[in-house]
Amino acid sequence: MDISVVVPLYDEIESLPELTSWISGVMDNNRFTYEIILVDDGSSDGSWEMIRKLHKNNPFIKGIKFRRNYGKSAALNVGFEAAEGEVVITMDADLQDSPDEIPELYRRITEEKYDLISGWKAKRHDPLSKTIPTKIYNAATRRMSGIHNLHDFNCGLKAYRKAVVKNIEVYGEMHRYIPVIAKWAGFVKIGEQIVEHRPRKYGKTKFGISRFINGLLDLMSIFFVGKFGKRPMHFFGTMGTLSFLAGTVMVCWIIWDKLYAIAHGIKVTRDVTAQPLFYLALVAIILGSQLFLTGFVAELVSRSAPERNKYQVEEVI
Template identity: 50%
Template sequence: MDLSIIIPLLNEEESLEELFSRIDTVCTSHNFSYDVWFVDDGSTDNSWGVIQLLSANHPQIHAIRFTKNYGKSQALHAAFAKVKGDIVITMDADLQDFPEEIPGLVSKLKEGNYDIVSGWKKKRFDNVVTKNLPSKLFNASARKVSGVFLHDFNCGLKAYKRQVVKSVDVYGDMHRYIPVLAANAGFKNITEKEVQHQARPYGVSKFGANRFIRGFLDLITLWFVSRFGGRPMHFFGAAGTLMFVIGFLAVLGLIVNKFIALLSKDYGNLIANNPLFYIALTMMILGSQLFIAGFLGEMLIRTNRERKNYYIEEEF
């Protein structure tokens, strides 16, 4: 199989037939062998019925239906486990992504032997205040923190080598950071390609402004996990040890000062009267707790389990 095309969706019944028709035209004209994976993320409209009708006439269509809305990351995670194409394409179902961009993404992926080619919607047709400006700020922050230099992390139109999607674990709202997850897994040959964008022809966006807040929080999480996820003792243990040592030295200094006072026959100099004593004890206690947290973290990462917190209602 040349291509596996993954399309997560939520209440997009109006666009599905046109979307698949354009995908089929593009793939047929370029002699791509392909299949399409629709992932219905708990739609409440007739999206699943449209997918079933399409699949009756097109055996290359596969679909997964969730019992409720779990989010785009879980939809991609479920499909990543199923696909078999040499190249995996992800795209949104709202027709803001152009299926006609697929050959260009495939060509660039092969020519440069890239692991990922990410779409870049350089010219956008979204609301400037609610989407464009926050998106620019978000992407600038993501580039700075992650070290992966893409202009548009959140573009749903991407091309991957199959081994990349089989190696990354997409969860929470981490679908925005799949290139970062891939880079952390060793797939660092990542580039981007400018793609077309258009205003949504049907329906309304399923993402609110709060997605940017969640995105920044996820970015902080990703930075921490990428640096210390495999070695939590390096962070918690180091911080805990430093705090404990500082607290211990402070207590030791107070004890030495007490002995000097006793030698001078100053019996009123009580250690407990010095606020530094309580600060030092607090630092020693917190340092011990951080060290224990690091130790427990090291134990936990040795427990490997498959991440699967979605439930499939139907699949074909």
């Protein structure tokens, strides 16, 4: 099979007939073998009944239904597991992504040998309340991930080589950072393609202000797990050692200052414990010890994990 199109959806009954018809038309015109996987993320508007109807009319349309709403990341992860195509395309169900982009995305994956192509909606039809925070997050993600050639990490329209989706796990709200997850997994040939961003035709957006807070937390989480997931002691141990050393230096300074005053007959106007530096040193030493012990415990947990020696193997001869 050439292409699997994975479409996560939540209450998008109006757009499904038009979207699937459009995708099927593009596939037939380009003579692609394909499947359309519609993942219903707990819709309550009759979307699943519509998917059943579409499947009866077109056997290339497949459906997966969640019992409740789990989120876009869960829908994508399940869709990735079910996908059988050599190239996997993801797009949103609201008709803001154009299926006409599929042939070029497929060509770049198969001919230019990219692992992942991410869409870039250079001209957006969104309010400033959405576009400005998006630009900030994209800039922060570029800096933290080292993927400097992507402008829009969260674009729903992406193309993947099959090996990518079968070797990554998307959870929480990590769908915003799939290129970062792919890079940490060893898929480093990541490209970008300018795509059309169409105005929403039906319904309204399902994302609120919480997406920006969650996006920041997920970015911090994925950066830490990707960099220190298999060696947590390198992070906690380093921070703990630095804090402990800083506290020790402050304690040595306090002791030296006290001894110097005694040796030279200088009258000390206040006790050691009356100095703010004493409490800063005490906090630094305690915090350093706790961080070091946290790293030690995390290292034990990591070494006991069943996937402690699971690594990405590209080829064996």
